[in-house]
Amino acid sequence: MTDKPVLTLRDLSIEFPTTKGIVQAVKHLNLTIEKGRRVGFIGESGSGKTTTALAVMQMLAEPGRVASGTIDLAGVDVLALSEEEMRLTRLSRIAYIPQGAMNSLNPVMRIEPQLWDGIIAHEGTLDRAELKRRSDEALASVGLPTHTAQLYPHELSGGMKQRVCIALGIILNPDLIIADEPTSALDVVTQRQVMQTLKDIQAKIGSGLILIGHDMGLMAQSVDELAVLKDGELVEHGTVQQIIENPQHPYTQDLISSVPLVGGDSFLNPERNADAPRRDSSEPLLRFENVRKDYGDVTALHPLSFTLEGDTPQIISIVGQSGSGKSTMGSIMLGFNPPSQGRVLYEGRDIYGMTAAQSLEFRKNVQAVFQDPYACFNPFYRVNHALKFPFKQFGLAKSDAHTQQAMEEACAAVGLDPDLVLSRYPHQLSGGQRQRLIVARALMLSPKLLIADEPVSMVDASLRATILSNIYDLKDKYGISILYITHDLATAYHVSDYVMVLYKGHVVEAGPPKEVIGAPQHPYTQLLIDSIPWPDLNRSWGQGGSGWDPAAQEAAAAQTRTVLRGDISGFALTQG
Amino acid sequence: MTSQDNVPMTRAEKQQAKRLKRFDNPWMNPKLLWGLGLLLAIVALGLLGRIFWDPDLVFTGSAPLKLPPVGFENLRRQEGIWDYPLGTDGGGRDMLAMIIVGAPNTLFVGLLASLIGMSIGIFLGFSAGFLGGRIDDTIRVLADVMITIPPLLILVVFQSAFGDVTLTMMALLIAGFVWQSPTRLIRAQVLSMKQSGYVQMAQLSGASTGHIMFREMLPNLVPYLFGSFIASVTTSIVTAVGLEVLGLGPQRIPTLGRTIYEAINAGALIQNLWWWWGIPTLLLAVIFIGLLLINLGLDEVSNPRLRKLS
Numbered sequence: 001m002t003d004k005p006v007l008t009l010r011d012l013s014i015e016f017p018t019t020k021g022i023v024q025a026v027k028h029l030n031l032t033i034e035k036g037r038r039v040g041f042i043g044e045s046g047s048g049k050t051t052t053a054l055a056v057m058q059m060l061a062e063p064g065r066v067a068s069g070t071i072d073l074a075g076v077d078v079l080a081l082s083e084e085e086m087r088l089t090r091l092s093r094i095a096y097i098p099q100g101a102m103n104s105l106n107p108v109m110r111i112e113p114q115l116w117d118g119i120i121a122h123e124g125t126l127d128r129a130e131l132k133r134r135s136d137e138a139l140a141s142v143g144l145p146t147h148t149a150q151l152y153p154h155e156l157s158g159g160m161k162q163r164v165c166i167a168l169g170i171i172l173n174p175d176l177i178i179a180d181e182p183t184s185a186l187d188v189v190t191q192r193q194v195m196q197t198l199k200d201i202q203a204k205i206g207s208g209l210i211l212i213g214h215d216m217g218l219m220a221q222s223v224d225e226l227a228v229l230k231d232g233e234l235v236e237h238g239t240v241q242q243i244i245e246n247p248q249h250p251y252t253q254d255l256i257s258s259v260p261l262v263g264g265d266s267f268l269n270p271e272r273n274a275d276a277p278r279r280d281s282s283e284p285l286l287r288f289e290n291v292r293k294d295y296g297d298v299t300a301l302h303p304l305s306f307t308l309e310g311d312t313p314q315i316i317s318i319v320g321q322s323g324s325g326k327s328t329m330g331s332i333m334l335g336f337n338p339p340s341q342g343r344v345l346y347e348g349r350d351i352y353g354m355t356a357a358q359s360l361e362f363r364k365n366v367q368a369v370f371q372d373p374y375a376c377f378n379p380f381y382r383v384n385h386a387l388k389f390p391f392k393q394f395g396l397a398k399s400d401a402h403t404q405q406a407m408e409e410a411c412a413a414v415g416l417d418p419d420l421v422l423s424r425y426p427h428q429l430s431g432g433q434r435q436r437l438i439v440a441r442a443l444m445l446s447p448k449l450l451i452a453d454e455p456v457s458m459v460d461a462s463l464r465a466t467i468l469s470n471i472y473d474l475k476d477k478y479g480i481s482i483l484y485i486t487h488d489l490a491t492a493y494h495v496s497d498y499v500m501v502l503y504k505g506h507v508v509e510a511g512p513p514k515e516v517i518g519a520p521q522h523p524y525t526q527l528l529i530d531s532i533p534w535p536d537l538n539r540s541w542g543q544g545g546s547g548w549d550p551a552a553q554e555a556a557a558a559q560t561r562t563v564l565r566g567d568i569s570g571f572a573l574t575q576g
Numbered sequence: 577m578t579s580q581d582n583v584p585m586t587r588a589e590k591q592q593a594k595r596l597k598r599f600d601n602p603w604m605n606p607k608l609l610w611g612l613g614l615l616l617a618i619v620a621l622g623l624l625g626r627i628f629w630d631p632d633l634v635f636t637g638s639a640p641l642k643l644p645p646v647g648f649e650n651l652r653r654q655e656g657i658w659d660y661p662l663g664t665d666g667g668g669r670d671m672l673a674m675i676i677v678g679a680p681n682t683l684f685v686g687l688l689a690s691l692i693g694m695s696i697g698i699f700l701g702f703s704a705g706f707l708g709g710r711i712d713d714t715i716r717v718l719a720d721v722m723i724t725i726p727p728l729l730i731l732v733v734f735q736s737a738f739g740d741v742t743l744t745m746m747a748l749l750i751a752g753f754v755w756q757s758p759t760r761l762i763r764a765q766v767l768s769m770k771q772s773g774y775v776q777m778a779q780l781s782g783a784s785t786g787h788i789m790f791r792e793m794l795p796n797l798v799p800y801l802f803g804s805f806i807a808s809v810t811t812s813i814v815t816a817v818g819l820e821v822l823g824l825g826p827q828r829i830p831t832l833g834r835t836i837y838e839a840i841n842a843g844a845l846i847q848n849l850w851w852w853w854g855i856p857t858l859l860l861a862v863i864f865i866g867l868l869l870i871n872l873g874l875d876e877v878s879n880p881r882l883r884k885l886s
Contacts, residue, residue, distance in 0.1 A: 336776065363782040375773030380795040386774075390781030438777075 511565025608873025
């Protein structure tokens with residue numbers, strides 16, 4: 001290759017002085033990015049991916065500093081540039097698309113002037129017609145219609161906003177684009193569209209691309225080279241082919257094996273099947289009777305009836321994109337959100353019309369694991385408060401020693417060291433540890449039904465499988481029935497006994513996972529499955545790229561009636 | 577994780593380490609400590625003064641008229657004497673005794689008024705945020721309407737109707753005008769906290785409304801409450817002093833504001849009796865600076881981003 005590399009990092013170390021001494025965020029990193037290559041930075045949160053990218057932009061947050069090494073941007077020593085020279089370099093030579101970029105658009109400005117800002121800052125005031133020509137060109141290059149320029153950010157969908165941000169990044173044809181988890185807040189279908197746009201535009205302007213992420217599947221579908229970072233060190237670097245097919249470092253192997261696949265080996269090891277807890281009532285555990293939910297004029301959930309007997313422990317999965325009404329269903333079941341029509345019956349009693357004593361009984365037996373493990377702990381208390389309080393509240397505690405023992409057993413069951421964890425404050429624990437504690441809490445209370453609302457979507461990829469198998473154990477070893485709400489079809493495939501696919505408040509396909517996810521019949525289910533990024537180079541997004549038309553598939557989905565596949569005993573669904 | 581463990585530190589690094597240590601314990605905040613020190617000095621002045629000085633000197637005619645502080649001369653060429661170290665006013669009252677009795681009185685009115693105001697605010701704010709619906713509407717409209725009414729206007733009418741009032745009475749009246757902003761603040765916080773994961777968790781745990789309000793939410797509001805409390809103390813004192821300077825405060829109890837009112841009334845400015853109005857003004861300034869420093873300090877305690885590393 002005759003061209004010089006776009007970016008050369010030589011022996012780069014970045015450190016943050018703190019009270020507890022100097023923390024080295026990045027250690028002696030050596031990396032070269034050739035022109036036109038796409039390089040993925042993969043690793044857990046805190047592994048130094050974003051820090052490295054920010055150092056290249058000279059945008060490290062105080063008090064971080066580059067301790068040693070050089071950053072060479074196509075022949076320019078970035079670290080030697082003055083503030084003004086750096087300002088001119090940003091955007092024109094390196095573009096940075098930050099995490100959650102779609103929320104960084106100015107809500108009170110139309111899209112067009114926001115695109116012009118970058119041009120004017122670098123090239124001075126230009127003719128209005130020229131500005132317009134260039135902004136239209138940029139929007140067209142990311143596949144947005146010209147009239148988008150006249151809209152305000154709130155009038156665009158998440159995927160469109162993300163494309164506007166890409167247009168902002170490439171408007172000056174930079175040498176290097178850094179995209180920091182550009183699709184983290186988007187659902188799978190939009191994710192695939194946005195990544196396609198990013199790849200196309202990068203190929204067109206021929207710049208280098210750094211893609212930061214933690215999803216091995218997405219990386220496999222998007223980049224040429226992969227750099228695996230762990231605790232600030234580059235543990236492995238090579239082409240995607242090398243790394244996926246023959247990972248050397250145990251951490252890389254972990255990352256690859258932690259991605260659950262539809263089909264393939266299960267990450268779960270079902271040992272024994274516990275019986276469901278003995279029930280006094282002969283009524284079904286949970287029953288939806290024609291439940292509908294409206295928010296204003298929008299119907300989030302169309303009338304739906306199902307019965308969960310609960311005599312044998314089962315995992316029922318509810319899958320769908322954001323906005324499909326799946327979380328609404330969860331909150332209705334928990335008694336947080338009264339339905340607009342219909343009744344929710346727990347053991348034959350309407351949960352929205354219970355006496356105080358019945359309500360306490362219901363709470364004791366229906367527990368939840370929420371999406372955000374960071375918000376679930378009161379920052380004022382040590383984490384054991386969240387476990388101790390309900391245990392006492394439900395009259396399960398015989399003595400303080402008994403409570404302590406129960407907490408320690410529950411922690412041990414989810415693989416946490418009770419001495420290390422229980423007396424800490426929430427902010428001292430990682431997201432994964434907190435989520436496991438919430439699972440431990442559910443275990444301690446041994447409810448009859450657990451509602452798990454996206455329990456692993458905010459946890460580092462390498463921990464997802466562990467937490468899911470913790471949850472699976474609840475059913476397997478402790479006989480708890482579980483309603484698993486998720487957007488991730490691959491995990492639903494493995495854990496569930498029955499799957500319902502929700503689309504715009506309707507159940508579009510339902511049945512055992514091997515049938516619904518393994519061989520989908522409804523166009524919407526097919527669309528979801530096509531959009532999953534596989535960590536497998538042979539099963540590429542790209543191959544179906546030309547024929548892949550999500551709009552057409554969605555249109556077909558709206559036309560097609562619900563497909564009900566096989567039944568299982570103990571659960572009955574009737575579309576109302 | 578740490579590097580250069582055995583390398584001797586330079587002076588700059590030592591200083592940095594010291595600052596970092598201070599960063600570690602947020603309550604050792606210099607602004608907070610200075611502010612508290614100033615307010616405690618006022619309280620100490622009141623307590624110790626009553627022991628070591630004669631508070632009866634606040635009565636009219638208990639001392640010679642218009643004596644200057646020690647080391648100064650008044651227009652009649654009288655020297656200040658040690659019997660009345662800060663001078664006396666036009667009514668023959670000792671200035672030192674006046675501030676010993678008056679300064680704590682002023683602080684007392686401010687603290688009592690905002691304590692009552694905050695209690696009302698916490699109660700109403702929680703009710704509005706937590707119960708919602710019509711109760712929320714009523715409280716919100718009430719608070720918003722009350723905010724638009726200038727308090728001094730109403731208080732002037734009230735005080736002149738009542739004639740002489742006690743300190744407690746005045747504190748109660750002022751409290752009627754400092755509950756609105758804590759109500760709004762707490763309502764907003766409660767509304768956002770109600771959606772938070774840990775409140776949902778507590779609901780799942782079968783917690784009662786009382787438990788959720790006072791055991792789960794209130795502890796997390798403490799920094800806001802502190803900040804809001806200090807701010808309303810400042811407002812209360814400003815309002816109280818404003819009324820007193822207009823001559824509408826308690827008539828027989830010495831306060832800093834009343835002293836300034838009498839000084840203005842007796843033409844102390846023209847007669848160059850600067851100590852008469854100057855000393856109470858200085859003390860008021862000390863109180864306000866103390867409160868301001870506490871507020872800034874608390875801000876830094878509850879918001880680590882404001883704390884500086886260097």
